[in-house]
Amino acid sequence: MGLPKEVTITEVCPRDGFQTLPGEVPTDVKVDIINRIFECGFKQVEVTSFVHPKAVPQMKDADEVLKRINRPEGVTLRALIPNLRGLERAIEAKVDKVKLMLSATDSHSLNNANAKTFDAMKDFEAIVKRAETTDVKVGASISVAFGCPYEGPVPIERHIEICKRYEQLGITEISLADTTGMATPVNIKLVVSTLKEKFPSFHFSLHLHNTRGMAFANAVAGLEEGIVDFDSSVGGLGGCPYAPNASGNIASEDIIHGFEEMGIKTNVDLDKVIDVAKHLRELFPEQIDSFILKAGKNSDLHIAPGKQKKIGE
């Protein structure tokens, strides 16, 4: 199948997960969960987003969280930012990398950032310039890249246009996000192969949601196109407002289990991830759900019944 031997899984639960929780999660609890996530061996963790507390109240203690978490060596702390103010907070909080928020379609961008896609990019040049004066790296994203809940399919020309702008800005690390789980392996392959060909110096990653049951298939399609970076969320925490009870982020334990079963190294300790997921399930029983939590690993074998019951006629 021409699959990569090794991939990097970025844990996004502290950002994409926590922001969907109803009510307030105490800072202490957040810090403890993030520290447990570090123990699993993830090399990159999206620890928070620096957005306005009125927009995402669950992230209002972002600065405090960043002050108190451990900072294991070799682990990249990434934060999502919507604008220059977010960057300043990220610099102050000493994150390693920021990810710029952007939607592929104008409708989604208007809803999420109060501006059309290219208007929402206006700030990006100043962000890049400011970041260059620091050690903070800048990556970016394209949300609803594989389908928009308002507009449906996203034409490939749109991605090319957006990436050209990113190229002008010197941003080459792009997270392609299936924000509402509308991707299929066919459009994953089309988008990834086209963009990789047109922007050979870019590094693309995939952020997949399992809203319509295709996330793992989409991950495999990504692998087949040479993608080696994937986001996921422990316990599957994190959904999407357009389908309130549906599955959200692909669960870290599910993608890690699947990849490892396929012989692809993730360098994350699956058992520790499952332990964190179980811990999260105790804290947020309504929000935590994953296949591996319910079914166990392939390697969790059952004991063959010694005394066979008679079945059949």
Next chain:
Amino acid sequence: MGLPKEVTITEVCPRDGFQTLPGEVPTDVKVDIINRIFECGFKQVEVTSFVHPKAVPQMKDADEVLKRINRPEGVTLRALIPNLRGLERAIEAKVDKVKLMLSATDSHSLNNANAKTFDAMKDFEAIVKRAETTDVKVGASISVAFGCPYEGPVPIERHIEICKRYEQLGITEISLADTTGMATPVNIKLVVSTLKEKFPSFHFSLHLHNTRGMAFANAVAGLEEGIVDFDSSVGGLGGCPYAPNASGNIASEDIIHGFEEMGIKTNVDLDKVIDVAKHLRELFPEQIDSFILKAGKNSDLHIAPGKQKKIGE
């Protein structure tokens, strides 16, 4: 991706689904559901299994169900049988095709059929000979083909051995079943490509469970290997006793939605399937679950908010 343009989806809810329901489903209800399934356009339906009522009490009215359902032209009625007695009942009930039950591993076979794999095949020659005197076609299956809950991985040599025996018996239609959802795209591709190469006259289909979230990825792997026949169950009805609360059969609405979104024709009316799934959810709320039931189709677009709320700082 070299995908087939068209596939056949076999609806297995009346067999694999009903057999897992707790309590008794009235014959009337079964007949009504099967008739609704026919209305969706499925060209093959696994309507029941002719097993001993003590082994699977939910199937004790199989003969009566077959007497009372509609028989739309061009639809193949398939039934699972464990032995010669099952065949006689299937002939009497005028099904079009029987599917022989068989497990890839001795442990699973002992548990399911009270005999090791090759011992369980002893009856098969008599079954084939008897069926040849009728219009009933004989297909077969290999359960736990991609992983056994007792033994783990199944060596490819085992499948070759089993298929050789099927070849001697003149049985060439084989359902490869991921009974407990342990398959990955890698072993789907290995098993399917190897068996197709060694048994070029065989017709293989895939029966996939979503126990560990990989069913759709496995279906896509099957497509890539030229598989054009897939089983699925409306509303995802049908689980596996080894993981009681886990997902079971891939839901018909999920696989049909995914395939159609990939441009692959299923010739089944997805909206009607969703209606049947909703009907089943009313009848069996605890047992029915699918991604599309919760999230809707990709094409169910949302109305972009006219007045945008301000987000970001």
